[in-house]
Amino acid sequence: MIELIAGKYNYWIYICLMMIGFYAIIAKGNLIKKIIGINIFQSAVFLFYISISKVRGGTAPILWENAVLYDNPLPHVLILTAIVVSVSTTALALALVIRIRKEFGAMEEDRIAKLRSDGP
Amino acid sequence: MTEHFPALLVILPLLAAVLIPFSPAAVKRSAWHISFASAAASLALAARLAWETFALGKVSYWFGGWAPPWGIEYSIDPLGALLLLLTAFVTCAALSYSRAAAPAELAAERLPYFYSCMLLFTSGLTGIIITGDIFNLYVFIEIASLAGYALIAAGRRREALVASYNYLILGTIAATFILLGIGYLYMAAGTLNMADLRERLPQVYHTKTVLTGFAFLVVGLSIKTALFPLHIWLPDAYTHAPSPVSALLAATGTKVGIYAMIRVIFTVFKPEFNPSTVPMTVILAGLACAGIIYGALMALAQTNIKRLLAYSSVSQIGYIILGAAISNQTAMTGSLLHIINHALMKASLFMCAGIILMSTGAEKTGDLKGLGRRMPLTMAAFTAAACSLAGLPLTAGFISKWHLALGAVEAGLWLVVPVILAGSLLTAVYFWKIIEPAYFSPAGERRPVRPEAPAGMLAPAVLLAALGVALGLAAHFPALGAGRAAALLLGKP
Structure with missing residues (x-):
């Protein structure tokens, strides 16, 4: 039991973070808070990738004469790409929220639903 | 030069998309010409590549000369070639339609950015089809999706913004699931x-680990393909997007999502993975059947033409997934044929809906009274495309649904056959709601601004619909290609 919790703590952290983010996306009505939820949700997956790249006793993947064992650099590189994607998604989402606020004068989901002409 | 065609196919629209927003105003004025030139060049490249693929069986391109699995590989098999050709062709059609349609729905200063987004979208889709690397697949899915969100937000009503935002939230959850699934597969x-x-x-x-990764990938891709019950973003997005965007998204966006799903289920995993560990195909077939009926019934309840077409998409996506889930040679062939059929027909239908909206301002099915006499060509194209989607004989839809039903019978899935037939019948019924007032009702008081739409808008819509009938008459040719692609997917070359 202890092994399940302590030995795999990185997975537990990522699962908890991911669910916190997921909860925010679903439960929050404010459009900005939903975006914050999305960011937590994505960061959890980034942490998962980074944690699986760790090699026990390994050093940072930089060419260095004292190093015998390196961490796996590939997940780092993948996540660098995913972070860029995440930043552009956030930027686009924020831009949309600015436009929505201008057009509807509201940022809460339920208020916007009332203002829509075609119903939910 | 020819060996670099796979890379050029992705890079060409990408370069043009970046070039347009950062160029001086004089160049921006000819944004449409640049976009169309790049789309036409892509079509030529795709045609050349498809010819090569069908001759050689498989084309592989190594980026920077690095051999896979270390380097990134682009690989094209007959299925990929088919989809590449389809995407490039529909993009060309949607762009030529945009020339007259986009200025009617968008402010002039936004047009260059709009065309740029359309090219980005195609570039992403092309990448999804062509790539042989699963992380690359994720990146291209996100390129296509981000461009898609921006395109939907360009709709003329403010509801388009909300539709785009909701799609963005769901799409990002889907993409993160896909990323997580890839992580698990990489771990294993x-x-x-x-x-x-x-x-x-x-x-x-x-x-x-593998099971979890597979589950995350399939759920993520199901959201992207709008498989029932994960389709909730689709009706709003298609209804409020500008009509060229609805045509492009409905024709290519969800189809390429299905392609990615087929790739994951049949190329990354071997077909024997499914029955031995998870009843994935049974779950997918069940959802697909539910989607066929649900989408058709919802379409029946709509009065807004574009929303009707959007729910019709949910139903037709069910057919395509159903064929892939049955996964025998005949059903898979039917599924691939239906990808082609639905892409061409739904693009044509959305184009016609856009033409009707522009010329008469009609958005509801009730506003169409007597339109068949005032806009004969538009309504003829609409009717032909609707017939093909319903699966009437002599159209492409008949061939695809015939294969699907035959495949279900071969697999002994007798319960699925009535669903396929009922879905077809319902398709005919909900399209009748549009065709009936247009042809059999006396003209309403609404007078069209113009007797017919500009030729630039009409030509692609008519061409696509005519292609549906032509492919139905010359059914042997597409069935041969799809059959070969299906055989390769199922591992029986």
Whole structure:
């Protein structure tokens, strides 16, 4: 039991973070808070990738004469790409929220639903 | 030069998309010409590549000369070639339609950015089809999706913004699921190349890691393809997007999502993975059947033409997934044929809806009274495309649904056959709601601004609809290509 919790703590952290983010996306009505939820949700997956790249006793993947064992650099590189994607998604989402606020004068989901002409 | 065609196919629209927003105003004025030139060049490249693929069986391109699995590989098989050709062709049609349609729905200063987004979208889709690397697949899915969100937000009503935002939230959840699934597969197999994964995964098929990764990938891709019940973003998005965007998204966006799903289920995993560990195909077939009926019934309840077409998409996507889930040679062929059929027909239908909206301002089915006499060509194209989607004989839809039904019978799935037929019948009924007032009701008081739409808008819509009938008459040719692609997918070359 202890092994399940302590030995795999990185997975537990990522699962908890991911669910916190997921909860925010679903439960929050404010459009900005939903975006914050999305960011937590994505960061959890980034942490998962980074944690699986760790090699026990390994050093940072930089060419260095004292190093015998390196961490796996590939997940780092993948996540660098995913972070860029995440930043552009956030930027686009924020831009949309600015436009929505201008057009509807509201940022809460339920208020916007009332203002829509075609119903939910 | 010819060996670099796979890379050029992605890079060309990408370069044009970046060039347009950063160029001086004089160049921006000819944004449409640049976009169309790049789309036409892509079509030529895709045609050349498809010809080569069908001759050689498979084309592989190594980026920077690095051999896979270390380098990133682009690989094209007959299925990929088919989809590449389809995407390039529909993009060309949608762009030529945009020339007259986009200025009617968008402010002039936004047009260059709009065309740029359309090119980005195609570039992403082309990448999804062509790539042989599963992480690359994720990146291209996100390129296409981000461009898609921006395109939907360009709709003329403010509801388009909300539709785009909701799609963005769901799409990002989907993309993150896909990323997580890829992470699990990488953990289990230590590689990202699809062909390499196929060889290495069977040794770890029994592990929970692979199972979890597979589940995340399938759920993520199901959201992207709008498989029932994960379709909730689709009706709003298609209804409020500008009509060229609805045509492009409905024709290519969801189809390429389905392609990615087929790739994951049949190329990354071997077909024997499914029955031995999870009843994935049974679950997918059940959802697809529910989607066929639900989408058709919802379409029947709509009065807004574009929303009706959007729900019709949910129903037709069910057909395509159903064929892939039955996964025998005949049903898979039907599924691939239906991808082609639905892409061409739904693009034509959305174009016609856009033409009707522009010329008469009609958005509801009730506003169409007597339109068949005032806009004969538009309504003829609409009717032909609707017939093909319903699966009337002599159209492409008949061939695809025939294969689907035959495949279900072959697999002994007798319960699925009535669903296929009922879905077809309902398709005919909901399209009748549009065709009936247009042809059989006396003209309403609404007078069209113009007797017919500009030729630039009408030509692509008519061409696509005519192609549906032509493919139905010359059914042998597409069935041969789809059959070959299906055989390769199922591992029976």
